[in-house]
Every structure is written in structure tokens, then in C-alpha cells.
Amino acid sequence: MQDTAHTEFVLDAALDAEIARATDALRESRHVVALTGAGLSVESGIPPFRGPGGLWTQYGEPPMDGYQRFLADPAAAWREQLNPTAPWAVGLAETLAAAKPNAGHAALAELERRGACAAVITQNIDDLQRQAGSQVLLEIHGNAHWLRCSGCNQRFDRDELEVDPERLPPHCPSCEGIVKGDTVQFGEPIPPDVLDGCFAQVALADCMLVVGTSTTVYPAAGFPLEVLHRGGCAIEINPEETEFSRLATHSLRGPAGAVLTRILDHVAGAEATR
Numbered sequence: 001m002q003d004t005a006h007t008e009f010v011l012d013a014a015l016d017a018e019i020a021r022a023t024d025a026l027r028e029s030r031h032v033v034a035l036t037g038a039g040l041s042v043e044s045g046i047p048p049f050r051g052p053g054g055l056w057t058q059y060g061e062p063p064m065d066g067y068q069r070f071l072a073d074p075a076a077a078w079r080e081q082l083n084p085t086a087p088w089a090v091g092l093a094e095t096l097a098a099a100k101p102n103a104g105h106a107a108l109a110e111l112e113r114r115g116a117c118a119a120v121i122t123q124n125i126d127d128l129q130r131q132a133g134s135q136v137l138l139e140i141h142g143n144a145h146w147l148r149c150s151g152c153n154q155r156f157d158r159d160e161l162e163v164d165p166e167r168l169p170p171h172c173p174s175c176e177g178i179v180k181g182d183t184v185q186f187g188e189p190i191p192p193d194v195l196d197g198c199f200a201q202v203a204l205a206d207c208m209l210v211v212g213t214s215t216t217v218y219p220a221a222g223f224p225l226e227v228l229h230r231g232g233c234a235i236e237i238n239p240e241e242t243e244f245s246r247l248a249t250h251s252l253r254g255p256a257g258a259v260l261t262r263i264l265d266h267v268a269g270a271e272a273t274r
């Protein structure tokens with residue numbers, strides 16, 4: 001697999017100057033929201049779907065009817081999840097379980113602690129932003145560590161609800177509804193509690209940090225467009241050019257760990273000289 005971890009990345013003077021300008025814009029904003037994607041977790045060893053080193057770049061796109069297949073035969077969908085056969089899914093569960101938050105996750109949590117970022121909307125399912133300490137966190141595509149009742153939306157830690165491979169699918173202890181993984185599958189509606197939270201944060205935002213996302217999956221991809229449309233700013237952090245790059249107010253072409261750490265340095269430096 002191509003190395004996308006960018007561990008040796010060195011910020012050049014031009015990028016560093018653009019990061020300083022972007023940080024000024026961020027500090028002048030009232031309500032900053034981060035929208036993060038798979039690229040944020042690449043430096044934790046989790047491959048993205050698209051782009052260099054992406055699972056789909058290597059194996060091709062999987063079928064887009066995952067939720068329909070779950071509804072048609074929940075037991076079969078559970079069996080496939082417990083023993084995946086799709087090449088892109090084999091090994092992903094182990095990779096997710098072993099991954100640790102990286103400097104980018106830590107910087108976002110610290111920006112929130114300092115009042116420089118109000119909330120994180122993440123498309124990631126890996127739990128790393130939570131483990132790094134983000135408090136106001138909206139996991140718009142769910143969390144691979146959790147299960148969710150498709151009837152009452154109650155969530156369970158995977159360790160909390162025993163799944164018997166001989167009696168699939170599992171049922172909700174509260175309402176008897178069918179339990180599925182919390183991860184939102186292709187074709188599945190986003191749980192309304194999370195979606196409402198995202199809309200509320202986007203409505204307040206006058207600045208959005210767009211980190212490690214190809215901005216191709218809606219509705220998340222529409223959030224920075226909405227902020228721009230209202231006259232706010234959008235700061236993209238991605239080592240590759242994306243469809244969003246030409247629209248972004250600042251396009252910071254570098255890996256999330258190094259760039260977010262530098263933004264945090266600038267925020268901390270400005271606080272120290274106040």
C-alpha cells in the first residue's frame with residue numbers, strides 16, 4: 001500500500017504563511033466547526049476509501065446497497081459483518097481496534113478545550129476523535145465500536161450487548177427491535193438525533209475546518225458549502241487537491257497531523273501574547 005502517513009512531512013515557508021493566515025481567520029470567527037473525514041485517521045494507520053492508498057482505489061467501490069441488504073436479510077448481513085469476505089473489509093476491524101489517536105485528533109481536542117473550535121462533525125467511524133478528548137462530537141456516520149437498535153435508536157457498546165453468532169440478528173433488550181452496527185451503511189438514513197445536531201452546529205458556524213475529506217459524501221459535503229454561502233470561511237486541510245479546494249477560503253495542502261498542530265501552535269502563541 002502506498003504510504004500516506006506523511007510522517008516525514010516538513011512544512012515549507014509558503015504553507016506555513018498560509019497556515020498563519022488561516023489561523024487568523026479562525027481566531028476572528030465566532031463559531032468554528034470542524035468537519036473531518038477518513039484522511040484525519042490516515043496517520044493512525046487507517047486507510048481512507050478514496051485517494052492514494054485508499055481501499056476503494058485498490059479494490060474498487062463496494063456495492064452501494066448495504067442497508068437494503070441488511071433489511072432484506074439481517075442475519076446474513078450480521079454473518080458477513082462477523083466474518084467479512086469483501087477484500088476491502090477483511091482486516092479493517094482489526095485495524096480499527098488497534099488504531100490510536102494521532103496529533104491531528106489531539107490538536108482538534110485541544111482547540112476545543114481552548115475555545116477555538118466549538119464542535120467536531122466527523123464522518124469517521126473509528127472512535128479516535130472521542131478517544132482524543134473531543135467533547136462536542138457528532139459522528140454523522142456512526143461509530144464502529146457501537147451497536148444501535150433500528151427500532152428505538154438506543155446505542156450499546158459492542159462489549160455491553162452479547163451477540164450470539166448462533167442467534168442472529170441480536171434484538172434490543174428494551175424494545176425487541178433488530179440491532180445493527182451503529183455505522184451508517186450505504187442507503188441508510190442518518191439517525192435523526194445526530195443529523196439534527198449537525199444542522200444546528202452548521203447553522204451557527206461562520207468558519208469550518210474541512211479536514212481529510214474528499215467532500216463527496218452528502219449531506220456532510222454540503223456543510224462547508226452552506227457556511228461559505230452565508231459569507232463564512234472554510235479552511236481545507238488535505239495533502240491532495242479535492243473538488244472543494246477551489247472553493248475553500250484557505251487550502252492548506254499538507255497532512256492533518258502537521259497542519260493542525262501548527263494551527264494549534266499559532267492559537268496558543270496568540271493567547272500567550274494577549
Ligand code: NAD
Pocket residue numbers: 004005006036037038039040041042043046047048049050051052054123124125126141211212213214215216217237238239240242254255256257
Ligand atoms: P475519503 O476516503 O473519501 O477521502 C479521504 C481524504 O483524505 C482524501 O481527500 C485524501 O486526499 C485525504 N487524506 C489522505 N491522507 C491525509 C492526511 N494525512 N491528512 C489529511 N487528509 C488526508 O473519506 P471521506 O471524505 O471521509 O468520506 C468517505 C467515507 O469514508 C466516510 O463516510 C467515512 O465514514 C468512511 N471512512 C472512515 C474511515 C475512518 O473511520 N477512519 C476510514 C475509511 C473510510
